[in-house]
Amino acid sequence: MTSQDLNSLKVSRDRLLTDLHYTCQWGTGKRWGENTTDTGMRRLALSDTDKQARDWFVETTKAAGCTVTIDAMGNIFAVRPGKRSGPPTFAGSHLDTQPSGGRYDGILGVHAAVEMLHVLNENHIETEFPIGVVNWTNEEGARFPISMVSSGVWAGQIPLATAHDLVEVTPPRTETLSAALARIGYNGPTEVSHTAIPMAAHFELHIEQGPILESWNRKIGIVTAVQAYRWFTLDVRGRDAHTGTTPLSARADALLTAAKMILHSHRIATKLGCVASTGILTLEPGSTNTIPGHVRFSLDIRARNDGILDKAEEALRRDFAVIAAGEDVGGLNDGATPGKACQVEWRTDSVSSEIDFHPDCIKCVTESAEGVFGAQAKELTAEMVSGAGHDSVYTSKVCPTSMIFIPCKNGVSHNPEEYSTPEDCALGAQVLLGAVLRYDRLRAEKAGREY
Numbered sequence: 001m002t003s004q005d006l007n008s009l010k011v012s013r014d015r016l017l018t019d020l021h022y023t024c025q026w027g028t029g030k031r032w033g034e035n036t037t038d039t040g041m042r043r044l045a046l047s048d049t050d051k052q053a054r055d056w057f058v059e060t061t062k063a064a065g066c067t068v069t070i071d072a073m074g075n076i077f078a079v080r081p082g083k084r085s086g087p088p089t090f091a092g093s094h095l096d097t098q099p100s101g102g103r104y105d106g107i108l109g110v111h112a113a114v115e116m117l118h119v120l121n122e123n124h125i126e127t128e129f130p131i132g133v134v135n136w137t138n139e140e141g142a143r144f145p146i147s148m149v150s151s152g153v154w155a156g157q158i159p160l161a162t163a164h165d166l167v168e169v170t171p172p173r174t175e176t177l178s179a180a181l182a183r184i185g186y187n188g189p190t191e192v193s194h195t196a197i198p199m200a201a202h203f204e205l206h207i208e209q210g211p212i213l214e215s216w217n218r219k220i221g222i223v224t225a226v227q228a229y230r231w232f233t234l235d236v237r238g239r240d241a242h243t244g245t246t247p248l249s250a251r252a253d254a255l256l257t258a259a260k261m262i263l264h265s266h267r268i269a270t271k272l273g274c275v276a277s278t279g280i281l282t283l284e285p286g287s288t289n290t291i292p293g294h295v296r297f298s299l300d301i302r303a304r305n306d307g308i309l310d311k312a313e314e315a316l317r318r319d320f321a322v323i324a325a326g327e328d329v330g331g332l333n334d335g336a337t338p339g340k341a342c343q344v345e346w347r348t349d350s351v352s353s354e355i356d357f358h359p360d361c362i363k364c365v366t367e368s369a370e371g372v373f374g375a376q377a378k379e380l381t382a383e384m385v386s387g388a389g390h391d392s393v394y395t396s397k398v399c400p401t402s403m404i405f406i407p408c409k410n411g412v413s414h415n416p417e418e419y420s421t422p423e424d425c426a427l428g429a430q431v432l433l434g435a436v437l438r439y440d441r442l443r444a445e446k447a448g449r450e451y
Helices: 003-008 013-023 048-063 107-122 149-154 160-164 177-184 212-216 254-272 306-324 359-380 391-395 422-450
Strands: 028-031 039-041 067-070 076-080 089-094 131-136 201-207 220-226 228-237 275-277 281-284 294-303 343-352 381-386 401-406
Touching: 003 359, 003 422, 013 048, 013 107, 013 422, 048 067, 048 076, 048 107, 048 131, 048 177, 076 107, 089 107, 089 391, 089 422, 107 131, 107 201, 107 422, 149 160, 149 391, 160 177, 201 359, 201 391, 201 422, 212 220, 212 381, 220 359, 220 422, 228 254, 228 306, 254 275, 254 281, 254 294, 254 306, 294 306, 306 343, 359 381, 359 401, 359 422, 381 401, 391 401, 401 422
Parallel strands: 089 131, 089 201, 201 401, 220 381
Antiparallel strands: 028 039, 067 076, 076 131, 220 401, 228 294, 228 343, 275 294, 281 294
């Protein structure tokens, strides 16, 4: 196909958004507006509602002429045949959400890829190589606490046993990932491996999840890289004691100690130009008149490169030990009564190094955006680095990969009010379609040169 032919293909905005909102009946979350679709999502990985969305995906892609394969992590691969044999060029994302998430994070990327299939079929397009659509399992890490875990196993970066043995962090906190796969019938028979299910390339459309595109008045983010991040779980152990009878000087208050650590993580992040957050905090025994003796909290630190992240982790490990001992760090004890020491233990849950996307894929996204916007492309697009992790992080380790961002209102994500306009959703899907087809053409050109 010529560039003119590629530019003439158009996605259906109405079909894309109708399908997206239709599947959001499964796991509908908190209402935030008056419109029918003004609700968030709570569709945790491998839940009953996730099964319903998965079933829709399988049925829809089969109806579009795809062969569907499910692996032992529940990843779903739908492949439309091409003229030649070879690994498919994939597009996709994930259907699971945060506990209080929105309708676009991940979900849009899957639906845009499905819309790509519809456009190819209705225009009777026969691609040179197979084209695939993928739904990755537990990308969010919100239920089973390793994000992008299934693409990580597929890429050979996370052991299958480690992933299967993960225990949910949401109530009732009893089901393993392996048991959840079996319960909803998505423990597929296929090996989880990039050799068993190879990809020629992976493209992913996603909302930006930040305010940059909106503030710059840009419509498309051409994603060139993803920053590094590390997830930790910290256990702070002190001593349970009566709040009324125990003097401040005699307390080993695990919660007070943890609070100082969390505040200090913010200070270190500010100093080093990175970010740090705590999203989960639990304490025991959980009584009004008992000083907490055990606190567990999550720590998520992220930076543009691994070197900054190394410095942040080194500083936090050093300073948290001092804080736990009851000593002062940066004035955290100013105006307070020194107490007894606590102990702190670290567990590393997930590590993702900085990555750069493949120049061929970036080129295809750039050319696709130019085909969509014409002379306005430079004013309406921007190269950018992703601050969030995505399954494309792991696919990039074994195959050419890139991502496409669209704006989201006020930069809000992981929130029921997450929103992207129908126009922007369609523009993103259009760029995705063009990028995948350009990559297919590029593969054919390279294959011709090899012959």
